[in-house]
Each structure stands twice: as structure tokens, then as C-alpha cells.
Amino acid sequence: MRVIPQLKPISVIQRPDEVILLGRALEATYLDDDNGSVTALLRLLAEGSRTVAELPAAMRERGFEVTEDEMAAAVGALDDVGVLLRAGDDGLDAATLRRHESNLRFYDLFAGLQRTSAQFHRGMASADVLLLGAGGMGSGVLQSLVGLGAGRVRVVDFDHVEEKNLARQFAYGHADVGRPKVEAAKDWAARYCGETTVVESVHARVSDVDGIVALGRGASLVVCAIDSPDDVHLLVNRACFELGVPFVTGGLQYSTLFYWSVHPGVSACRLCLQLNREDEGGARPELAEQSVVLPAGRVNRATGPVAQLLAGFVAMEAGRYLTGTDEPVAAGVYHTVELADGMRTTRVPWPRNPRCPLC
Ligand SMILES: [Zn+2]
Structure with a gap:
């Protein structure tokens, strides 16, 4: 060429x-x-x-x-x-160049003579994402993925749209109140950009590893945006080892946003983190156990901007895996953004645990 x-x-x-x-x-x-x-x-x-x-x-x-x-x-x-x-558009058609102009120009930051922005876009266009949860974080991640032109997103959620969701779940409107979130999410994606993203919606509760594996077969990435059951991260972790795909997750505890990812076989995994915590006896407060989306009691403690920030961090990490623009920043690395203390950020890598049966 x-x-x-x-x-x-x-x-x-x-x-x-x-x-x-x-x-x-x-x-x-x-x-x-x-x-x-x-x-x-x-x-x-x-x-x-x-x-x-x-x-x-x-x-x-x-x-x-x-x-x-x-x-x-x-x-x-x-x-x-x-x-x-x-130079040139590397074979992309005119409609794609128009629709994805700003995405492509962002990818230019990472492009070179061997890797083009069009290649990064094609990675996203051929992506197949299993999105567990379509609430505050999940619906925002869905919106970002659709905007990026992800090829396929399968949304799994068991909730219905409630009026209180309208403060921060912008994929839903008043007319959706009472509807299953997966149906409203699918309609939103079709209205927004039906030609580039097919959303398959599954109205189901995630409860075990086999269920996640069945939902995720053929997926290229899993995004975990649910907070139940309590051990959901460990379930998703094990399922992603079986599927052989990475997963990204995040959440909010009090005023702290957090996000991290696991790349099976490449990074330390969530079970390693669990075993490290047991070994250390909770000596590292920054790695203390945190709930996924909402703390105990299910307080709706997130404004629209907070939910958008969180969804943005998670969607960006998902994008790194799907496009290959740059290395995932949160693979085996616990990232936090403290919203109430001058926006202090931390990044804490956790090591593989020698007792981990998966790594
Ligand atoms: Zn491990």
C-alpha cells in the first residue's frame, strides 16, 4: 500500500x-x-x-x-x-467519515504510519459488548458505546425505569417510566443511531458464573455495571476467564468514583485482589472492599455529572480494549477520583496473588 x-x-x-x-x-x-x-x-x-x-x-x-x-x-x-x-481515509466510506469525524480525529492522537485511526474505528465497529446493567453507570456507558459506533451491545438488566432515574440516566425519559430499562435502552439506541449499533436486550437478573458465560458467549468485552449479588465482581471475573475476554467496571462509594479492569492472563485479576486483601488483613484502605454502583441501603447518591464522569471513565477503558488505541490504564489498577476533596485522583496497581487459581 x-x-x-x-x-x-x-x-x-x-x-x-x-x-x-x-x-x-x-x-x-x-x-x-x-x-x-x-x-x-x-x-x-x-x-x-x-x-x-x-x-x-x-x-x-x-x-x-x-x-x-x-x-x-x-x-x-x-x-x-x-x-x-x-494521509487519506484508509478506505472508510463517506458516511462513516461524516458520522465519526470527531471519533477519528481523537484516534489520530494514537495513530501513526503503521496504525491508522480507521483501524481503531473498525475495532470499535466490530466490537460485541456484553453490558451488565443499564442503570446510572450502564446507561451512560451504552450511550458512549453507541456514539463511538460499537458494532453490537447486549444489554442485561432487570429493573424498570423510575422517575428518580431521570436525574442522571439520560437514555430514559418521562415516557419510559415503568418500562423495563432494557427495552427503553434498546429504543434509545435505535433512535439515536440505529445503523451502527444493534442492541440486544435481555430482561434478566445476573446470579451465577454460568449465566454470565451464556450471556457473554462470542462477546469481545464485558462491562459490569451492576452491584448485586454482592460477589458480582468475582462472578464476572471467573466468567471472563472462561470467555477469555476482559471486563471493565466501576462505581461510586460516598464521594469516591472508582474504576478498574481485568485482562485475563495479562493483568492481575479480581480474585487476586480478594486474596491480597485476605493476606493483608485490610491494611491498605485504598483497596478496601467497595460496592459497585451504590453503597449499602441503595442510596441514589449521584448527580448527572457524577454518573457521566463514571460512565466516561469506564467507556474510555472499554474503548482502549476494543480499539487498541493505547494500553488499558486500569488493568489490575484501582483508579479513584475523590469528588469531594479537590478532585484528588489515585491509581493503585494490585499484584497477582500466588494463590490465585485463575492467574
Ligand atoms: Zn488472579
């Missing part, structure tokens, strides 16, 4: 004898440019219209002699620092 390197739309700062590339907010690349050749090359790459083999001739027109080997090395170095992508 004919690869045309193109400079990403990043900030390029020119200084005497130096060029600074600002690829990301916290990432700057400094390049010596005493003769102006780097600036000339960056200008050509910004146009995104020449292959590596065609670039030396264009540089010669601008007064710089560069061999094809030197050009390949320079382009390779720029690709290594993440400022290049492959």
Missing part, C-alpha cells in the same frame, strides 16, 4: 536554530534546525501529499539535498515521536 506520511495537526513552534513539536499537552519534541531543513520538511509533511520516495525531490526544490535513506530515517524518527499519521 502507498503510504503518504502527514504531519498531525499539532502545534509547531519555531525558535532560532530550533523547532519544538507539541504533540500532546505534556509532550514536547525539540529538533535542531540550524539550516532550516527541518522546517522545510515539516511544511512538506503538513501537506500530506508525497511518499517518502517523493520527498527528496521536493526538498531539493527548496535547496536541501537529502537521500532517500536519510529521508526514510527522518520520517521514521518523526513517526517514533508520534507526530505523523497516514
Whole structure:
């Protein structure tokens, strides 16, 4: 395939004898440019219209002699620092480019000459997600997945829409009150973007490993957005080892959001965490047992923004698994966001436990 390197739309700062590339907010690349050749090359790459083999001739027109080997090395170095992508739409049709423009431009952050944003999108479009729960977190995750163009989402939930849900479950409206959430969720997805996401809804309660395995057969990812039974995380953990797919989960306890994921065979698992807690006797408060969505007593303690934040963190982690843009950040890593204390965040990795029969 004919690869045309193109400079990403990043900030390029020119200084005497130096060029600074600002690829990301916290990432700057400094390049010596005493003769102006780097600036000339960056200008050509910004146009995104020449292959590596065609670039030396264009540089010669601008007064710089560069061999094809030197050009390949320079382009390779720029690709290594993440400022290049492959020009063109990589085979996506016009309707997909329109509909997913902002998703694709976000993926550009992670794209390079070997990995295109279109490939990341195709990963999402071929995804098959088992979503356990369509409440405060689950309905928000569903909305994000549909917006991202996930190929298929199977929603499992046993609740009906209640008026109090309307404070923070934006997939539902007044007309849905009294309906099973799975039906309302399916209707919402069809109305919102029926052509890219098929939602299969299952009005059922999750109670054992076999049930989760049966629901998840063929899925590429499981999102756990339910808080019962009490050991639901351990059940989902075991089921995901059987299915051979990762799962992502999160929740809210008092004023603390938390989220984490498990990649079976790659990261430490939820049973490892349980065994670590037993070994440590609860010595690490940041890893203390926490309920999934709501604390005991089922208090509806979450505003719309809180539920959206939580769903966003979980959906982003799901997206990392499904698209491959970047490594999952929460695989075997307990992330918290303290909403009541200046938005302090923590990330605490937990190790594999040698006694874990799964890992
Ligand atoms: Zn384990």
C-alpha cells in the first residue's frame, strides 16, 4: 500500500536554530534546525501529499539535498515521536467519515504510519459488548458505546425505569417510566443511531458464573455495571476467564468514583485482589472492599455529572480494549477520583496473588 506520511495537526513552534513539536499537552519534541531543513520538511509533511520516495525531490526544490535513506530515517524518527499519521481515509466510506469525524480525529492522537485511526474505528465497529446493567453507570456507558459506533451491545438488566432515574440516566425519559430499562435502552439506541449499533436486550437478573458465560458467549468485552449479588465482581471475573475476554467496571462509594479492569492472563485479576486483601488483613484502605454502583441501603447518591464522569471513565477503558488505541490504564489498577476533596485522583496497581487459581 502507498503510504503518504502527514504531519498531525499539532502545534509547531519555531525558535532560532530550533523547532519544538507539541504533540500532546505534556509532550514536547525539540529538533535542531540550524539550516532550516527541518522546517522545510515539516511544511512538506503538513501537506500530506508525497511518499517518502517523493520527498527528496521536493526538498531539493527548496535547496536541501537529502537521500532517500536519510529521508526514510527522518520520517521514521518523526513517526517514533508520534507526530505523523497516514494521509487519506484508509478506505472508510463517506458516511462513516461524516458520522465519526470527531471519533477519528481523537484516534489520530494514537495513530501513526503503521496504525491508522480507521483501524481503531473498525475495532470499535466490530466490537460485541456484553453490558451488565443499564442503570446510572450502564446507561451512560451504552450511550458512549453507541456514539463511538460499537458494532453490537447486549444489554442485561432487570429493573424498570423510575422517575428518580431521570436525574442522571439520560437514555430514559418521562415516557419510559415503568418500562423495563432494557427495552427503553434498546429504543434509545435505535433512535439515536440505529445503523451502527444493534442492541440486544435481555430482561434478566445476573446470579451465577454460568449465566454470565451464556450471556457473554462470542462477546469481545464485558462491562459490569451492576452491584448485586454482592460477589458480582468475582462472578464476572471467573466468567471472563472462561470467555477469555476482559471486563471493565466501576462505581461510586460516598464521594469516591472508582474504576478498574481485568485482562485475563495479562493483568492481575479480581480474585487476586480478594486474596491480597485476605493476606493483608485490610491494611491498605485504598483497596478496601467497595460496592459497585451504590453503597449499602441503595442510596441514589449521584448527580448527572457524577454518573457521566463514571460512565466516561469506564467507556474510555472499554474503548482502549476494543480499539487498541493505547494500553488499558486500569488493568489490575484501582483508579479513584475523590469528588469531594479537590478532585484528588489515585491509581493503585494490585499484584497477582500466588494463590490465585485463575492467574
Ligand atoms: Zn488472579
